[in-house]
Amino acid sequence: MIVTIDGYAGSGKSAVAKELAARLGFSLLNTGAMYRAVGFALHRAGIDAFAGVRDAERITDLLADFTFAMPGHRILLNGEDLTAVLFTEAMGRAASKVATFPEVRAKLKAEQRRIVDDGDYICEGRDQGTAVFPDAPAKFFLRASAEVRAERRVAQLLQNGQPADYKTILVDIRFRDRQDETRSIDPLAKAGDAVEIDTSHLTLAEVVQRLWDVVQQRRSTASPAG
Template sequence: MVPVIAIDGPSGSGKGTIAALVAERLGWHCLDSGALYRVLGLAAERRRLDLDDPLVLVELAATLPVAFEAQRVLLDGEDVTNLIRTEAAGLAASRVAVHRGVRDALLGWQRRMARPPGLVADGRDMGTVVFPDAPLKCFLDASPEARAMRRYKQLKEKGLDANLPTLVEEIRARDQRDRERAAAPLRVADGALVLDTTALSITQVLDQVLDAARRVFGDLVRQRTSP
C-alpha cells in the first residue's frame, strides 16, 4: 500500500500550506483537493452552468480538462493558479462540492494520486471519505477571525482587494455549508490528530505533523524528517 497522510480542516486553517511542506520534506506527492473543486467551479461559471444543478456539474466533472504541473494548475491549458485562489472561486467551490454526484465523480481522480513513494492529501474529507484507511490523519482548525486574517494578508500580498469583516462572514457561512452538507460533511476523522492552529506558527504545526509521521511511519520517513 502507498503511504498516505490525510490533512483535513476548514478554509484558512493552514492545511494546504502544511500539506505542501510535509510533501516537500518527505519527497512525496501532494494532492490539493480544494483546487479540484475550485477549478470545477471556475469551469462551470465560464460555461454559464447552474452551480446548483448536479446533473450538468457531474457531466463536467467527469471530463474536467484540468492538469497539475509543478506549482501550476491548468484548465484547458490555461494557467489558472491565481484565479482559483480568489474568494469568488472559493465560494463557487463550496457550492459545487455539496453535490454527492460531483464528489463521486472526482473521487477516483483523487485516489489515483496515491502513487509511490507516498501522498500527502489535504481537503475536507480526505481522512473520512477519500482515504479512510490513511495511517496518519490530521485535522487542522483555527478561529474564524484568525483564518480570515490569514486570507486577508494573502489577498493583499497578491494585490487583490479584500475586506476583513466580509471575509469573516464568508468563512463562517462556508463553515456552516461544509459541516451541514449531506455529501461528505466536514468532520474530524476517527483517530485524527487535531491541532488548533490559531496561535501556532507554521513551523510549530509542521513540527507536530512531522513528529506524528515519525511515530506512524517509523524508518520510512525518519531520515527525511529528523530535525
C-alpha cells in the same frame, strides 16, 4: 504512504501540506484546488452553481470528460493550467458550493484516488481522512478560530494587492464553515483517528514539526522489523 490533512478554510492546511510534502519528499494533492477548478469550469460553461435548482444532468455530462493532473503546485484540468485563476474569494465560494453536489464529489473522489495510486502523497482537503482515504496511516485535522482565519486571509489578499474587508471575510468564513459542516454528503468532520491541531497561535514551522513527528512515528511503526 498517504498522509491526510483536513480542516477548516484558513486553518493553514495548504501551507502546512506544502511544507510537509517538501520535507518528506512526498507529492502534494490539493483537493480544494480541484473543487475550485470545477467551479471555474462550470461558470465558464454557463452553468450557475448557485441556481435554486442545479442542472445535475448537464453537470454530470461535463464532469465525465474531466481529467486532473497536479504537477508541482499547478492545477491542470484536461491539460489546461488553471492555477492563476483559481485562488480568489469568488472561486473559494464556488468550491464550497459545488462540493455539495453529489455528482461532483463522486467524480473528484475517483480522480483523487487515481492520482495517488501507489504513491507517497500529502492529501489536503475537507474529507480526505474520512471519505477518500479512511485507511491512511497518518491523519490530521487542523482548526483555528474564525477571527484568526479572517485576519490571515486579509493579510494574504493585501499582500497580493487585492482588496480585503475583515468583516466581510469573517462573515464569509463562518458561512462556508456551516456549509462544509452541514452538507449531506461527506461533511467536514474530524476522523476518529486523526490528530487534531489548533493552529490559531502556532507558527507554520511549529505545526509542520508536529505533523512531521507523528508521520515519522507512524512510518517507523509500519516498517518491517529487522
